[in-house]
Amino acid sequence: MTRIPFIEARFFDPAETRHALECRFAVHLRKLRAPHLHLREESNGIEAFEPDLDIKDMHRIQRHAKRILACREAASGLDHLRKEDRVRLGVFRDGAKLFWVCSEHHADELAASIHTDMPWMALATDLVWHAMRRSVREGWPGLRLSPILLDGPPGIGKSHWARLLGEAIAAPTTVIEATGENASFGVVGSQRGWGGSCPGRVIETIIQNRIANPVVVVDEIEKAGTPTSTKGLTFGLAEALLPLLEPMTARRWSCPYFQVRFDMSWVMWVLTSNNHRLLPEPLLSRCPPLMMRNPSFPELVDFVRREGLRRKLSDTAIASLIEALEHPFWRGRPPSLRVVIRMLTRAADIENRPSLH
Template sequence: MSTIPFIEARFFDPKEDRIELETRFMRHLRKLRCRRIPPDLPAPPDEIDAPGEIPDTDLMGIIRFSDDDEARIKRRVNRIIERRKAASGLEHLKRDDRERLEVLKDGARLVQISSEHRADEIAAGLHGDMSWMAPATEVVWRAMRRSVREGWPGLRVPPLLLDGPPGIGKSHWARRLGQLLSTTTSVIEATGENASFGIVGSQRGWGGSHPGRLIETILQSRIANPVMVVDEVEKAGRATSTNGHAFGLAEALLPLLEPLTARRWSCPYYQVKFDMSWVIWVLTSNDYRLLPEPLLSRCPPIRLRHLTLAELQAFVRREGAKRNLSETSIEAICEILSHPSLRQHRPSLRVAARMLQRAADLEQGPTLH
């Protein structure tokens, strides 16, 4: 993995506090005064041999600081500290928040694709697991190859809007993508979040203000291109402040989906700029027509179809083998899914996943006597 600058802030060595700076200025002034000592007087010891110790000549009264010297040193140290605070860009934060952001002082890592051959392998694995998601897999495949071909420091994928009927595994495909890329994946249910606050966070001054899932994910993993999944984005609500100002999810996502603005995205909670241009966004919807046009212009919808019964049964057999389920359990699930009573319903990956989990719980549970 390569590392890129991620936060627009400066972090200074915590060891260089006020006492350390004052001591450094005193040593420097002492060296300057020592040059004026008459040659017949004893010279101060080498500070390399006795670091941090006051020279004997100082104790003997040959070199002594006046009150004016100490005042000048303190004034200079105060100016340095004030300028450091202004240059850090973090002075408005509490100490706990500053310490939290310090993990990004050396930058954030980027997940890379080592070669075009590796990109082909990842795309083939994704397509083999969920062939009905081929239109989305193709977009990612081309992005992976382009990242390698153009020599980018990490993988960059354009924002994806997966639009299709419910139960076809759109969010499951996004999770699988994160696994194959070996990057962090975070799934946000748009229907369960308080508008945009769950993703980007809320501004200080709002009741219960907090950082969003986006910056929290990166702080925990220190990876600048995680997979961020927003499920059922068209069903997100809108938050309204006490003064009547409404703020929706689509408006919050717009600057993050545009590379130029995402490169210097300002976090509402920390009020610090971060480089979010590498984040891999996967939005899912059941009806893209409910989304605003500015969002659709940044994320052209990728239309997806229903999966067939044969594709669903093949998925059950692959997933069942990965979970070490018995052949009997796997075939029983396939038989249930093909029962005539279910023919009036479309095959659902969500139902099949619940059956697989139930079968795994039964097979791995304790024996009842």
């Protein structure tokens, strides 16, 4: 993995405290006054104050150290933050890491793995496959995907595909339910001064993992509400995402909570919807919808076999699930992937339940 500058801030050596600066200035002053004197240094590399400095000298040194620290704090770009927030952002002192694909062959293997598991999501997998190969071919420092909007019937596995993508490339993945978030606040954060103000889920994920290109899934984005403040201001999720989905503005995105600029252009966005026509045009222009279809019956059977083996189900349990899928009740309208996953979970629970005596 490579590193990139992620935050528009300057970080100084934390070991250079006010006391350390004062000691260093004192040593330097004594050397200026007595260049012929060989000064002894202590084991920590800093010599303590000696009696040859009077009170006036010490006051000057203290003022100088205090002034330098104040200038550093102002130059850092973080002087408006509380100490605990500055400490949290200190993880980006050396930048943030980027996940990357090591070769085009590796990209082929990853795309083939995803397609094998969910062939009905071929449009999305094909888009990711070409992006992975392009990142290698053009020598990018990390994997970068254009925002993806998966549109299609409910229960076909759009969110499951996004999680599968994160697992395949070993990137941290966070799933945000648009219907359960407080509009844009849960995603991008809220400004200080609001009750319960906090950073958004996206920046929190990056801070926790120190990875600049996580997979961020916004599920059922067309169902997000649009709260309105008492002053008539609206805070819609789709509108809040616009600067994050545009590469030019995402490179210097200003966090409402930290009020610091971050490079969010590497975040891999996967949005899902059941009806893209309910979304605003500016959002659709940034991520044109990919029309997904329902999985066919043979594809569901293959999914049960693979997922059953992955969950270590017995052959009998897998055969029973396939038999259930072949029931006349499902004739002409196969169950959704969500139903199939619930069936797999139930089968695993039954097989692993304790024996009753």
